[in-house]
Amino acid sequence: MSEPSEDIMEATFRALCEHGYAALTMRDIAAEADRSKASLHYHYESKQGLMLAFLDHLFEHFTDRVGSFDPAGDPDAQLRAFVDEILHPPGEDTTREFRTALLEIKAQAPYDEAFRERLTAFDEHIRENVRAAVAAGVDRGVYRDDADPDAVARFVLTLADGAQSRHVVAGADPDDAMAVFESYVESRLLADREVSA
Amino acid sequence: MSEPSEDIMEATFRALCEHGYAALTMRDIAAEADRSKASLHYHYESKQGLMLAFLDHLFEHFTDRVGSFDPAGDPDAQLRAFVDEILHPPGEDTTREFRTALLEIKAQAPYDEAFRERLTAFDEHIRENVRAAVAAGVDRGVYRDDADPDAVARFVLTLADGAQSRHVVAGADPDDAMAVFESYVESRLLADREVSA
Numbered sequence: 001m002s003e004p005s006e007d008i009m010e011a012t013f014r015a016l017c018e019h020g021y022a023a024l025t026m027r028d029i030a031a032e033a034d035r036s037k038a039s040l041h042y043h044y045e046s047k048q049g050l051m052l053a054f055l056d057h058l059f060e061h062f063t064d065r066v067g068s069f070d071p072a073g074d075p076d077a078q079l080r081a082f083v084d085e086i087l088h089p090p091g092e093d094t095t096r097e098f099r100t101a102l103l104e105i106k107a108q109a110p111y112d113e114a115f116r117e118r119l120t121a122f123d124e125h126i127r128e129n130v131r132a133a134v135a136a137g138v139d140r141g142v143y144r145d146d147a148d149p150d151a152v153a154r155f156v157l158t159l160a161d162g163a164q165s166r167h168v169v170a171g172a173d174p175d176d177a178m179a180v181f182e183s184y185v186e187s188r189l190l191a192d193r194e195v196s197a
Numbered sequence: 198m199s200e201p202s203e204d205i206m207e208a209t210f211r212a213l214c215e216h217g218y219a220a221l222t223m224r225d226i227a228a229e230a231d232r233s234k235a236s237l238h239y240h241y242e243s244k245q246g247l248m249l250a251f252l253d254h255l256f257e258h259f260t261d262r263v264g265s266f267d268p269a270g271d272p273d274a275q276l277r278a279f280v281d282e283i284l285h286p287p288g289e290d291t292t293r294e295f296r297t298a299l300l301e302i303k304a305q306a307p308y309d310e311a312f313r314e315r316l317t318a319f320d321e322h323i324r325e326n327v328r329a330a331v332a333a334g335v336d337r338g339v340y341r342d343d344a345d346p347d348a349v350a351r352f353v354l355t356l357a358d359g360a361q362s363r364h365v366v367a368g369a370d371p372d373d374a375m376a377v378f379e380s381y382v383e384s385r386l387l388a389d390r391e392v393s394a
Contacts, residue, residue, distance in 0.1 A: 162359025187384040
């Protein structure tokens with residue numbers, strides 16, 4: 001895999017926000033990066049190759065930002081903070097434009113195995129960490145014995161995708177999805193049905 | 198608005214399943230409909246015009262299929278059946294392909310007001326009927342007094358979009374989303390916290 005250079009990745013981000021995915025050309029990205037099209041092609045053979053490098057780059061930033069479950073910490077606080085990070089992506093100014101482009105990229109997944117693999121990596125990171133936090137919560141008696149780590153992970157993945165799509169289509173506030181998750185934790189996971197103030 | 202003829206609408210459906218939205222041309226649709234491109238253009242000036250007619254056509258089928266809340270009926274049974282219909286679209290063979298094309302269309306919404314209006318009509322139908330069922334459930338003491346019809350509607354919209362996107366990207370089973378909804382009804386809406394067998 002070629003080493004993505006940071007300035008090309010940033011130019012790709014800006015170009016996706018401006019043009020969307022379907023209409024995006026290597027020329028647009030070269031213009032954003034203030035490079036010649038030839039120099040861009042020297043690094044990335046095709047738009048698809050560049051997009052795969054961009055998805056790898058996003059994945060690195062995503063895992064840095066949302067973090068991983070720490071067995072030494074509080075499982076419930078970590079689960080809530082983790083899901084909150086997932087539902088609230090950074091960069092408010094450009095979030096809707098960028099999520100729109102991501103929705104287009106997701107719609108490519110059934111046709112493109114390499115895209116699908118990259119998108120699956122995000123899912124797997126979410127799945128593993130939600131599972132670990134729920135399992136630790138059950139072990140320590142914070143969560144109910146019948147809490148199912150896999151079912152919670154599926155719910156978080158569905159909620160995150162739904163929140164993203166609602167944001168794109170209807171401008172919905174990600175806080176709504178977080179409120180749903182908080183209420184899910186309180187009613188379905190917490191062992192003693194405490195309602196946090 | 199031009200009257201969409203049923204055979205063109207069916208051809209559009211098949212062409213979307215086969216080609217996706219971005220790559221779709223009037224020529225593809227004409228070929229599916231076994232018509233000349235000129236005859237298709239006689240009915241629809243552009244791909245965008247045809248897609249708007251197709252979204253109107255889908256909306257009609259959608260409202261027929263999912264129905265509307267009947268104040269004389271059981272609010273809880275109707276709410277569950279309504280959400281079940283929304284999460285489980287018809288036509289298993291082509292569902293994933295078609296939902297993929299719909300995801301592409303949703304990604305156009307921020308750029309195209311006419312698309313956005315059509316997509317909003319689906320949301321509004323869902324919102325109104327969920328709200329009516331929840332409000333009736335609260336009135337009759339089936340649902341808790343603090344059940345918030347608007348919040349439930351937002352949750353259903355998020356869940357439906359999430360389930361659609363999970364289905365496209367990861368092949369997820371819509372039954373998972375329905376299980377989440379059932380558990381939401383049982384833990385957050387039902388007044389007496391009965392768990393259905």
